[in-house]
């Protein structure tokens with residue numbers, strides 16, 4: 370591993386309040402020095418970051434790596450390479466694999482493959498219920514001992530309040546959050562897109578905002594009752610943002626994430642029956658987007674996570690109603706989010722905070738990610754050019770999932786290098 374000197378960049382590290390022209394030296398996989406004068410003597414590979422932003426490596430709280438079981442959609446190797454290209458140095462893998470990650474053996478298997486094949490750090494989320502069936506609790510204690518960062522049946526909500534209460538009591542005892550996909554199954558059943566004018570025009574069943582809001586309200590009530598930590602996935606509705614804001618002011622231990630696609634795309638994208646725009650929760654309306662942005666600004670929403678959900682071309686090449694939900698999001702996340710910066714809706718340091726320090730706080734220190742660039746921290750770093758324009762070409766994705774509704778779109782903001790634990794895991798052109 371070479372020592373690195375990242376020179377001339379604009380360093381933005383929200384965790385330590387730094388935003389300015391500073392150089393960083395990396396040695397032994399850690400941040401060794403930050404300054405604006407002479408680095409400590411040494412033999413460095415120099416990266417010239419003039420005109421670029423240098424920030425902590427992004428942390429994705431919500432990634433579908435698909436291995437084991439769906440390696441035709443993605444593998445730990447390809448998903449983490451896609452992460453590296455997107456500027457992510459840590460991904461939290463969701464457990465809706467086959468077999469599902471509901472016991473220690475599967476957690477160990479994923480850790481083992483990741484150790485040999487992953488380009489970036491892989492943390493794992495274990496299931497809430499055995500086989501994600503919503504019937505009985507998965508092996509919480511042994512999965513916690515194997516290092517999971519929380520429990521989720523993502524893809525579905527925990528179906529009964531009773532099971533969720535029990536899950537929260539166990540999770541609280543282990544100091545880990547319940548990470549919930551918020552969707553009332555009976556309200557969403559058969560739904561393909563957001564319930565509203567677009568669903569009507571397309572002749573497709575809709576998923577109402579209330580399907581999300583109802584579960585958010587239930588889960589908050591149970592978090593209040595049990596004192597457990599609750600993290601809410603891919604929030605997409607104005608009503609959910611209001612509920613979370615209120616719960617936080619009531620002292621409930623709730624955090625929430627939002628995806629780049631729910632912040633930037635509306636339901637109209639489905640009007641051409643593009644199955645690549647079919648995602649769960651569905652793309653919603655500008656009113657919802659405005660509330661999500663407000664939520665990021667006032668802290669109701671803590672973090673940005675991709676919900677990278679890769680599928681094969683075959684999976685998506687069918688009638689809209691038969692296609693699986695999901696967008697391949699790791700490689701377009703930054704460019705999508707910077708649209709909000711370039712049009713003045715969100716400040717760049719805030720977006721970086723929501724991709725670094727905020728998810729690190731939710732994961733907690735014991736899992737080895739800090740989301741910051743303090744001296745002595747692991748050298749997880751992203752370098753990106755906020756003004757570089759590029760055209761999304763899914764054919765060039767490192768991910769096996771080319772399912773993006775952004776194909777052919779121009780994005781402004783491009784990762785040029787990603788460094789994970791001091792290793793350069795992505796460099797533009799390589």
Ligand SMILES: NC(=O)N[C@@H](CC(=O)O)C(=O)O
Nearest residue numbers: 433523524648649678694695
């Ligand atoms: N978010 C998605 O659209 N898809 C997820 C599962 C899910 O949350 O429905 C997937 O695993 O493909």
